[in-house]
Amino acid sequence: MDIIETANLTKTFDGFTAVDHIQFSVKKGEVFGFLGPNGAGKTTTIKMLTTLLYPTEGSASIAGFDILRQRASVRKNIGVVFQEPALDTELTGRENLDFHARMYGLSPETRKKRITQVLSLVDLVDKKDILVKHYSGGMKRRLEIARGLMHSPTVLFLDEPTLGLDAQTRRAIWEYVKLLNKDEGTTIFLTTHYMDEADFLCDRIGIIDHGKILVIDTVDNLKKSVGHDVITLSCSDVKRFQKRLEQESWVSNVTPHALYLTLGVERGEEKIPVIFDIARIEQVSISSVDVRKPTLDDVFLYYTGRSMREQNPEAPRNKTVKPARFWLRWWKK
Amino acid sequence: MNRRDLQAIYMLWLRQMKRFLRAKSRVLSTIIQPLFFLFILGFGFNIAVFPGMQGSYINFLAPGIIAMAILFSSMFTGVSVLWDKQSGFLQEVLVAPVSRLSIVIGRTFGGATIALFQGVIIMVISLALGVPIVNIEGLLLTLVIMVLLSFTAVGFGLIIASKMHDIEGFQSIMSLILMPLLFLSSMFYPVNVSLPKWLLILSYCNPLFYMIDGIRGSFTGVNNVLHPLTDLGIILALCIIVLGLGSYFFNKSEA
Numbered sequence: 001m002d003i004i005e006t007a008n009l010t011k012t013f014d015g016f017t018a019v020d021h022i023q024f025s026v027k028k029g030e031v032f033g034f035l036g037p038n039g040a041g042k043t044t045t046i047k048m049l050t051t052l053l054y055p056t057e058g059s060a061s062i063a064g065f066d067i068l069r070q071r072a073s074v075r076k077n078i079g080v081v082f083q084e085p086a087l088d089t090e091l092t093g094r095e096n097l098d099f100h101a102r103m104y105g106l107s108p109e110t111r112k113k114r115i116t117q118v119l120s121l122v123d124l125v126d127k128k129d130i131l132v133k134h135y136s137g138g139m140k141r142r143l144e145i146a147r148g149l150m151h152s153p154t155v156l157f158l159d160e161p162t163l164g165l166d167a168q169t170r171r172a173i174w175e176y177v178k179l180l181n182k183d184e185g186t187t188i189f190l191t192t193h194y195m196d197e198a199d200f201l202c203d204r205i206g207i208i209d210h211g212k213i214l215v216i217d218t219v220d221n222l223k224k225s226v227g228h229d230v231i232t233l234s235c236s237d238v239k240r241f242q243k244r245l246e247q248e249s250w251v252s253n254v255t256p257h258a259l260y261l262t263l264g265v266e267r268g269e270e271k272i273p274v275i276f277d278i279a280r281i282e283q284v285s286i287s288s289v290d291v292r293k294p295t296l297d298d299v300f301l302y303y304t305g306r307s308m309r310e311q312n313p314e315a316p317r318n319k320t321v322k323p324a325r326f327w328l329r330w331w332k333k
Numbered sequence: 334m335n336r337r338d339l340q341a342i343y344m345l346w347l348r349q350m351k352r353f354l355r356a357k358s359r360v361l362s363t364i365i366q367p368l369f370f371l372f373i374l375g376f377g378f379n380i381a382v383f384p385g386m387q388g389s390y391i392n393f394l395a396p397g398i399i400a401m402a403i404l405f406s407s408m409f410t411g412v413s414v415l416w417d418k419q420s421g422f423l424q425e426v427l428v429a430p431v432s433r434l435s436i437v438i439g440r441t442f443g444g445a446t447i448a449l450f451q452g453v454i455i456m457v458i459s460l461a462l463g464v465p466i467v468n469i470e471g472l473l474l475t476l477v478i479m480v481l482l483s484f485t486a487v488g489f490g491l492i493i494a495s496k497m498h499d500i501e502g503f504q505s506i507m508s509l510i511l512m513p514l515l516f517l518s519s520m521f522y523p524v525n526v527s528l529p530k531w532l533l534i535l536s537y538c539n540p541l542f543y544m545i546d547g548i549r550g551s552f553t554g555v556n557n558v559l560h561p562l563t564d565l566g567i568i569l570a571l572c573i574i575v576l577g578l579g580s581y582f583f584n585k586s587e588a
Binding site: 012050051052072075076078080082084085086090091095099100102103104105131147177328 | 335336340341343344348351352355356416417421422424425426427428429430431432557
């Protein structure tokens with residue numbers, strides 16, 4: 001059974017299309033990830049699926065409930081960890097968790113048990129009675145995650161769950177997410193722009209850019225689509241060399257960049273001498289060469305034509321400003 | 334409305350109480366501000382003679398100041414909704430599996446409790462200043478009207494807040510609406526035939542007029558235009574309409 005299904009889901013803000021007719025489904029018990037750069041439409045998709053934004057066009061269902069017509073039933077089945085902090089800073093950490101637990105109707109015993117459990121998971125036990133406004137950014141983030149994991153929803157949405165966290169906490173959270181998925185069968189929908197996170201957690205990945213899904217597949221299949229090995233060549237006359245290499249049957253794909261080429265091949269180490277031979281005949285000089293297993297970054301590069309790392313890596317809060325500005329303009333009209 | 338909804342109402346109410354008691358400057362300023370009005374205007378205008386006004390000016394002014402304290406405090410609930418919107422906390426509330434109605438009710442109860450608390454403080458101070466009361470029944474009726482006024486004002490704040498996204502904008506819209514409402518409410522001067530006709534008509538169109546007239550009629554029992562129970566009926570109707578609209582708009586708003 002598909003637990004999330006979308007049909008032409010679209011959201012437009014003031015003429016700008018943030019999410020453009022996307023269509024995908026997530027199976028029960030799956031960990032599904034949206035991988036894409038900032039501003040690709042990941043958060044907007046989550047907000048529509050969690051009933052916080054109305055879609056401009058199209059629809060979706062969660063656990064069989066329509067996100068437009070059965071909003072209350074949708075909310076009963078979901079949990080969300082927001083990208084931007086959604087904590088009450090005038091309350092203590094424990095009070096924030098208690099608020100959440102009661103809003104989700106947890107019984108007093110479960111409430112106490114879960115609060116202690118999640119607090120120790122994110123290592124905030126000794127900070128639990130401090131007002132959240134005195135927390136550091138990382139502590140707020142950890143509390144936020146802890147809160148999202150507290151009740152056991154059918155589908156858990158995680159919007160950039162480990163953004164800005166240290167390596168150790170990221171690991172702990174990944175492990176917990178895996179555990180939640182395995183032990184409680186929670187379906188998990190997450191967005192991330194970290195390749196390693198998508199790689200570690202997700203069963204299937206959708207690559208999203210400019211509001212459109214470019215491809216959806218398992219991590220292994222996506223990597224295979226790039227080739228078994230990736231060779232990166234820094235060379236002169238990139239364009240001409242690219243055309244030449246495309247004629248070779250053993251090259252599965254060639255992507256040109258300003259100063260280098262990447263090609264997907266099988267048994268890359270055996271292909272290097274062949275490439276050098278071709279380069280000598282073509283009078284192309286190669287300054288460096290690198291062979292490695294494909295990563296999700298190569299996958300992203302393959303489908304979007306650009307590297308995720310090339311774009312501003314740390315400006316995550318920008319896209320939430322857009323709708324606010326839109327409303328401001330709307331009011332001033 | 335199930336148990337979870339009731340618990341949500343209680344939680345939202347409790348949260349606002351905690352926040353209010355922790356923001357000491359807010360407690361202080363919302364009490365002191367109406368006191369300035371009461372003391373400065375009250376004693377300043379005490380020497381003036383208004384046609385058709387019985388008793389001293391401070392007795393006339395006190396009911397208006399009680400209403401004003403409630404109004405100012407209620408508006409703060411609107412600001413706090415916007416604050417939640419900007420800080421992102423509203424999302425946490427809106428994705429929770431509780432009915433929108435219970436969120437509106439919880440908010441309204443929280444805001445109204447604080448507003449009522451501040452109104453009662455001004456009332457007690459007025460009594461201490463020697464403002465006379467009619468009788469105990471009148472005092473109870475005053476409290477009932479104050480409760481309704483709190484709910485109406487909070488509901489009104491929620492309507493405006495659901496349409497806005499920034500606090501500065503909310504505050505300027507609020508003062509744009511509140512100032513004429515206060516000036517036309519019979520709070521500062523008696524509304525009677527000696528006023529120009531257009532001013533009289535505008536006053537009668539002002540919902541706040543009935544609130545203050547109602548408090549004046551039930552609290553001090555003099556200088557009121559309508560019977561306090563007539564005022565009560567009008568206030569009750571207003572309250573229901575505003576709360577209905579408030580939950581409608583809140584339901585429609587996106588986080």
